[in-house]
Amino acid sequence: MSNIKTIITGIQPTNKITLGNYFGAIKPLIKLQEKYHIYAFVADLHSITTTFDAKTLPNNIKNVILTYLSAGIDESKVKIFVQSEIPAHTELAHVLLCHTTIGELKRMTQFKDKSSKLSASNGTEYIPTGLLIYPTLMAADILLYDSDYVATGSDQKQHIELARNIANRFNNKYGKTFNVPEPLIPERGSRIMDLLDPSVKMSKSNKNEKGTIFLLDNPEVSIKKIMSAKTDSLNKVNFDVKNQPGVSNLLTIYSCLSNEKIETIVKKYEGKNYGEFKKDLASLLKQFLIEFQEKFNKNNKNFSKISKMLTTNTNKFNEIASKKIDEVYKKIGFR
Secondary structure: OOOOOEEEEEEOOOOOOEHHHHHHHHHHHHHHOOOOEEEEEEOOOHHHOOOOOOOOHHHHHHHHHHHHHHOOOOOOOEEEEEHHHOOHHHHHHHHHHOOOOHHHHHOOHHHHHHHOOOEOOOOOEOOOHHHHHHHHHHHHHHHOOOOOEEEOOHHHHHHHHHHHHHHHHHHHHHOOOOOOOEEEOOOOOOOOEOOOOOOOEOOOOOOOHHHOOEOOOOHHHHHHHHHOOOOOOOOOOOOEOOOEHHHHHHHHHHHHHHOOOHHHHHHHOOOOOHHHHHHHHHHHHHHHHHHHHHHHHHHHHOHHHHHHHHHHHHHHHHHHHHHHHHHHHHHHOOO
16 A cells, blocks of 8 residues: 555635645645645535536636646646545545534635625525535545545635544544544645735625636736735835735745745845835736746647546546445444
């Protein structure tokens, strides 16, 4: 049996992929793929837990796959698949839901944040049930493949803890069934903030797209977004999240793009103004986007070959997942 550990991660195909998605969920995999078995999936089932557009969803799914490959993921080392192509995800999610309490789900910070925005002026709530039970589907994604680690952003840590609790609860009741994974959160870039409002995370769903860098942005547009990013009146390039959140966010982006330590960057711009710092960061970002988009367009032209790889992976993961579902069903008294 192989002693190589397994990492699982997923990206939702909602809207366009952001720079924050890349830093938090994709870039860390490039180094990790040399030492681990990695399963990277398109979390399309998660994308319908809130309002979605059925017409754009297929292209969004395709774009996530292209993004994985264009960012430097090696398909021979990282196995990519689409979540909805593996029925066992929803089968296991139901079993895990029956071993989870409503109280646990309602305590999830993301549920509270998102559901608070889904009420009419008269107090009527329009909260999709899928939003509430989202964490049990995520737990199924993780536990189905006996993952050792879950590569994710810091905002998902609470969901990972719930998955661990469910796994332990199930194991204690029926005997060892699931591996209990650990979260794998990158030291930097796990939480990139909005350029215009650094108090909130950079997100695909933010209403004002001027605060979000998308990987398929026109590079010239991205330059304007960086140059317009909120800073402060101190005009001192310094990493201080509490007092200088905007500049600190830009420093994090610079660090992730250049692979330089934040302290090194701060020293480099000692005595220099924000304009010079932003200009260099914009240039760095522009070059990154140009190179990424060239690879993206090349992969898009060769998607028929990629489709064959996906079919092979789908068959493999259906086989793995079916064995786990069979084990779970036997443990709870089915079959």
